[in-house]
Amino acid sequence: MTKLHSLAKRLLGPPAPVSVPRNYYKDLSYQLLLGSSQPLLGAIAVIIIKQVLDGSNQQVALIQAGSMAGLLLSLPYTKYLSTSLPQKDYALPQVLAWIAMILAGFAGDALWFSLLVFLALALFHISSPCQGVLYQQIYEPQVRGTLVGRIKQWQLFLVMGLSWLLGHLIDVSPESYHPAYVLAGILGFITCFLFMSIDTGFVKVPKIERPSFLNYLQILFKDRKFSLFMAFQFLLGIANISGVAVFQVYINDKGFLGLSPDKAALLAGVLPPLAMFLSIRFWGGIFDRINIVQYRVITSIVIGLGFIFYPLFGFWGAFIGSIIWGIGRGGGQLAWSIGILDFAPEGQSSTYLSIHTFLTGVRGVIAPFLGVWALETQFAPQELFWMIATIIFLSAALTGLLVQVPTESRQ
Missing domain, CATH: 1.20.1250.20 (MFS general substrate transporter like domains)
Structure with missing residues (x-):
């Protein structure tokens, strides 16, 4: 058990000689769950629309536009929000996004499924500018790039692995997407509250007039x-x-x-x-x-x-x-x-x-x-x-x- 724990720390923890900040594993756990949503809201969602639910090409275009719609809405969102507790500003839209993912798992027709995936994508991206503010507060400047880079690296591996696994599961059992979305949504929803508990060191970021x-x-x-x-x-x-x-x-x-x-x-x-x-x-x-x-x-x-x-x-x-x-x-x-x-x-x-x-x-x-x-x-x-x-x-x-x-x- 000790050897297994040591291996996990070497793989998931920051590379030596960087010390582990107390918030690192909270951030890592949430970002990995966030990474799990990427194939479900991207390539896998298109496969479900076209090959399982027999949806239209316009519905494919709709989910392709979801993240960009969120990016567009992020400007008014970041202009008017309060940044005294940026982890909540960042996480609250994502709580709603995880709920949309859970509902997508229950959707049985292409229209509702595509609308819910679009909504989840937009909500995930609407608060994306807050992430940079958060990383300024969570990690010291001298280790920030190393720690965030390690998180993104594992997030990318997770996206590749889940894309292959989910594609195979849907090929074998088309209805398997229902529990996949519900499970990912529930885990993400729970982990989101863990993420909001991150201690930002009580650093207050002044609101920027845009x-x-x-x-x-x-x-x-x-x-x-x-x-x-x-x-x-x-x-x-x-x-x-x-x-x-x-x-x-x-x-x-x-x-x-x-x-x-x-x-x-x-x-x-x-x-x-x-x-x-x-x-x-x-x-x-x-x-x-x-x-x-x-x-x-x-x-x-x-x-x-x-x-x-x-x-x-x-x-x-x-x-x-x-x-x-x-x-x-x-x-x-x-x-x-x-x-x-x-x-x-x-x-x-x-x-x-x-x-x-x-x-x-x-x-x-x-x-x-x-x-x-x-x-x-x-x-x-x-x-x-x-x-x-x-x-x-x-x-x-x-x-x-x-x-x-x-x-x-x-x-």
Whole structure:
């Protein structure tokens, strides 16, 4: 028993010589439960809609838009909430999200299931900006990156493992999704209250006065470098997000590839996060050596190549495309999360990130429906995937040719 406990500490605990803060395992337990929701609200939810409940492609688009709707709503949420107890601000919407997941486990038709999954996704993401504030309070600066990185690492492994397991279970027994959602929701609901008990060290974070929407527009009009970069990122995002929705329909719909649940889960829920995980160190090294414009061009090209392969060679083309897309997405995450700071003048980082988040939410809500509409009414899959890739390559070219790196940017 002692050996088992020691092994668990080595695997789940922070790497030596970092000491374990008292809040670490509370945070780890909740984040692992949160990770368990990702496949249930992503690739597995699409499989259930298309292959178990015989739902429509528009319902697939609806759940693809859920997280982005939450991201969009996070701006007014974080603008007006009180940050004196940020763990409650962060966790309360998630309590409601776990309840929505429990209800999704009882849903027997595609419409109610997709609506509840959409609601859960939106609620999970509405308080996501609070997480950064929480980590400032929970962990000391000198160990924060190490501890959060270890948590994210195990969360990613959990997503891959659950995606494969749930895909296999649904392939064997389609009705097995009912207890899976109910169990995950109950465990998450309980653990959420454990998370709210985390001691933040009584550090009070002052409420930040955020600019209005008109201030955002003024910045976009005045800062030409930033506005051009945002415009071409918007073009990239529309193409990429719509392409993800099209790919989900393509691998699950019987009119196209119509793969079994376990193979669909492999392509959409296992290979991309695995490729992201294996490539993130490589991308980090590239990010530190070149400027954000060059970096964004390279990552966009890799993402576009994934869409080129999707319609080729049946299952194996989709297999190769999923790996390539996951590699590009791993690099794109860095550009999305911190690359934008290269354009922000000193003292305006939060404002520029808010603009970036808002525009991401807008395109993320629109794009899935646009992609599904184009697949249903306008184009064959190969034509559409290659058109999406062309738009992504165009955004990369325009970014490289027309966007100038700010003089104060990293060199």
